[in-house]
Amino acid sequence: MRDAFVATGIEEADPVLTNSRRADLADYQANGGIGIAKRQRVAPRILAQSVVENLAIEDIACEVNVAGPGFINIRLSNDFLWRKLSDAISLERTDHPDVVVIDYSSPNLAKEMHVGHLRSTVIGDAMARIFEALGHKVVRQNHVGDWGTPFGQLVAQIREVSPELANAEDPKLRDLRVLVEHYRTGSEKYAGDKTFADAAREAVVQLQRGEPKTRALWRQVREASLESMRDLYRRLDIRLTDDDIRGESSYHDDLPSIIEALRSQGLATESDGALCVFPEGFKGKDGSPLPMLLQKSDGGYLYHTTDLAAVRYRTSGLGGNRLLYFTDARQIQHFEMLFAVSRLAGLAPDGCSLEHHPFGSVTDKQGRPFKSRTGYAVPLSELLDEAESRTRRVIAPKRRDLGATEAEHVIRTVAVGAIKYALLSKNLGQNYVFDWDAMLSLEGNTAPYLLYACSRIRSVLARAGMDVEGARKLSAGLWAWTGQERALALELLRCQETLDQVATDVRPHFLCNYLYELTSKFMRFYEHCPILGSSSDVRNGRLKLAANAAQTLESGLGCLGISTVPRM
């Protein structure tokens, strides 16, 4: 298309090629000519007609014409579609791999992972898989919050109520629920009790200075937190391991050199006893310049400083040229400042893309923060338990023929898939309204619907005595397609362009929308085009089409971190 524009005398023109909004008229359409014609003061339809005459796509298109105000409409030939579907390679890996460093999940010490961590964890994990599938190098970074004030609040509380615990190797210190209780009490007191707050701050200073008893306590608390985190990643099928953990604490030794770098460039200044940077364009409440605090007046460091060190490590140490952060939208301003200062201080080179991908909070149907009966954010362990028991109630009556082991596996897979898909299929940015019934209804645009389709395909292939691989390799000539067959074939070929766009724009819900479209097109095909009862040519072709659908669906779901089951 670009060549045709050039041949028409238009250099450097973007054809604005997109899939057609009018499936009844075209498969793809080029809209770019209209704007160009206007700028050159020629009639759009006449320009489009010239482009069409220079278009050499007879081998892939059966119909090309000019329509409306000057769209170029293209209908691909069935022969081309079928040829493409028979290719062995279904997904191309990029020739220009990025090193993508992805910051996600990042739970905090002495807290159970809760519903607030879910979007970061699920979305970050899906994006990591998508970049990998496209051939990029991915470095996962679990920036666990293991170094700041919350630990001080916890320690101060432990020391106050049970000093003997603070010095001993007590098993209670390995019980996360006990620690969470202490932390909650501590953080509530921190706000109102000045003596307690001082003790908490002192504990942080001790920790960061390396005081042995405080460090020993810290190690125990940290290990208890990580243990619970590992368990949840396993249940949720999240690809984060201990190797991906690089928490706030790991940057501690880098902080003085960060401060020094900013000082030597004249960027850091003292204000009210604290060391700050004042990047341009940020204003506080009264319109005065807004500081980014590097070091508190008591000498303690803050998360800004740690994040600057992390930027430097991810660019210089890991060689990342795309740094992605998945956190909630409340941190937008923090990341704007972080990126601005990183650029000012030369911690991130110009060619490196710094991207914060914020998302809204998880709320209940009334728009309030999603909390459990205890009044706190719902822990992920509870959320998973409930997802499984709800899924069990739906599935058990439908499939009494599955054995207990298989049934439990199906329940776990569907429950986790439903949660992940529900979060991934919505645009980031906005708040997410948590609704069990919609998520697990097994109807409409949900994971169960997609998983159901996968199992239907597996089932019909099994009846034909085949697996997906075998059916994909069947040799079958093109036959006279129905509308449903053609729509399915066309949709199957849009997988690549969808994934490319998801990686560029970081919008996983495009992939969900695509997979849902693909599934509903398969379902229509399946409903209207008998497979096993057809003559052998058509039967082989339809089996092959079905196998293609299974493969695309399963790999697409795999990119989202969602597993499928052969029967459900």
Add this chain to the structure above:
RNA sequence: GCGCCCGUAGCUCAGGUGGAUAGAGUGUCGGCCUCCGAAGCCGAAGGUCACAGGUUCAAGUCCUGUCGGGCGCGCCA
């Protein structure tokens, strides 16, 4: 006060770079199992795209203002 995000069908949401008739799901109503799994398929009804201006051949999309909701704004992360 300043800044950021949001407002699309009863409900939950899509709407790529401004393009053709604003789309799904759910809910409601009506069809389809002697036929590869009915967790499915087919159909109907349902809209002032918060409101008012502006730019444009063309605005849900861009600009300005108003109203409504959420979030952030110095020693927490």
